[in-house]
Amino acid sequence: MKKVFYYINKPALILLVCAALSMPARAAMENVLAPYDGPSVSGSDPGTLQGKVMTGYQGWFNCEGDGADLGWVHWIKKRGQPPGPGNVSVDLWPDTSEYDEDELYDTDFTYPDGATARAFSSYNRKTVVRHFKWMADYGIDGAFVQRFAHGLRNEDWLHHKNVVLSNAREGANRHGRTYAVMYDLTSLPDEKIRAVYDDWMMLCREMKITEDPAYQHLNGKPLVAIWGVGFNNKIKQRNSLEACSNLIKSMKLEGVSVMLGVPTGWRERERDALEDPELHDMLRLADVLSPWSVSRFRDLDGVERHAERHWAPDIAWTKDNDMDYMPVIYPGFSWYNNKGGELGAIPRLKGRFMWAQALACEKAGAEMIYVAMFDEVDEGTAIFKCADHPPRNDPARFLDLEGLPSDFYLYLAGEAGKLIRGEIPISDEVPPAIPSTVED
DSSP: OSSSOOOOOOOOHHHHHHHHHHHHHHHHHHHHHHHOHHHHHOOOOOOOTTTTTEEEOOOOOOOOTSSSOSBBBBSSSTTOOOTTTTTTOOOSSOOTSOGGGOOOOOEEEEETSSSSSEEOOOTHHHHHHHHHHHHHTTTTEEEEEEEEGGGTTSSSHHHHHHHHHHHHHHHHHHHHHHEEEEEOOTOOOGGGGGHHHHHHHHHIIIIOGGOOOOEEEETTEEEEEEEEEEEEESSOOOOOOOHHHHHHHEEEEEEEEEEEEEOTTTTTTTTOOOOOTTTTHHHOSSSEEEHHHHHOOSHHHHHHHHHIIIHHHHHHHHTTTTEEEEEOSSSSSSHHHHHHOOSBOOOOGGHHHHHHHHHHHHHOOOOOOESSSSTTTTOOOOOSSSSSSSSOTTOOOOOOOOOTTTTTTHHHHHHHHHTTTSSOHHHHHEEEEEEEEOOO
């Protein structure tokens, strides 16, 4: 039988990569790839997705001086310069009042009182572990740690990804959360899609990731998420169905369950989805489908229409095909500083927008929810602690939280989990803000 994929990742490849690195970088990489041997506490059940609210963890922020030698990443538009007026790519500013001094990096922004605004780095172990503590504090079950496939063959970017994943692993174990790897295929050519399989095999061999007590499982198998399959090419060049199918089959031969991040219009092969009639054959290879919904609706009426047209019939389809379904909800959207347009283009409405989605998912029969995203201040979808009184330096402008506590959306995500588990009554009223654990 002709093999459609390479099933063995040669150890020599890893040795060549290590030889190309400097000694300090190589030593650091070997350390983060070691199997986890720290404390692990029980908490969210890593054996199931049922009743869970999971979030996406980008982990893609770097600062000058953080040790990654990547400079400022994802905070800025112009490389080589710190974040400041005219050079910023985020629309929400993090609330850093709980971070320690060794987690913060100065920017050229200032607060109204003249104090320097500082940013965090995802490369910092303490920061990532702190973020997982917040998940535990507010009842968020865990995170899909993003691993952008287009950077897997770049040694510097791969080192950063490994450090973030190692830190997330520690945070999940220390705080009773779960985590799973999510490969994003965006901008990855078909001929390089094998890198995803090779990388997963490396994580299994070096990190023993599938043996980690906090690693998320489904149907008795480690769960791997692959995002970006089945999309059409209207916005970005996407992978072919053949390449994606081969990847899924290869991964499943390694004994994993697979979750696919798919387009909104996958079921009827419309909107953002490929029209190819073979799309459903590929999707049936998976164990979980999670259609992307960010920016697919923009207001409360749009939420209701989306639930009626997509979530409810999608759930029926997946049940008929013995699959799970994880809808995506988000708090709002904005990329004024990065792409232009309107600040707060999809308003949060003091939580009403996100809560309406949680309610609609519950009514549609959803048994699990993906919240996009934990830390994405780039597109204004972050749910972690953000500043209600951000820096004010023209021409840059940032969203505030409409007077809500910085931790409100963490709290609301936790309440969404209670909702789908039937632990709180169904109500159109947004759960009232609890007293913030952070002083204003």
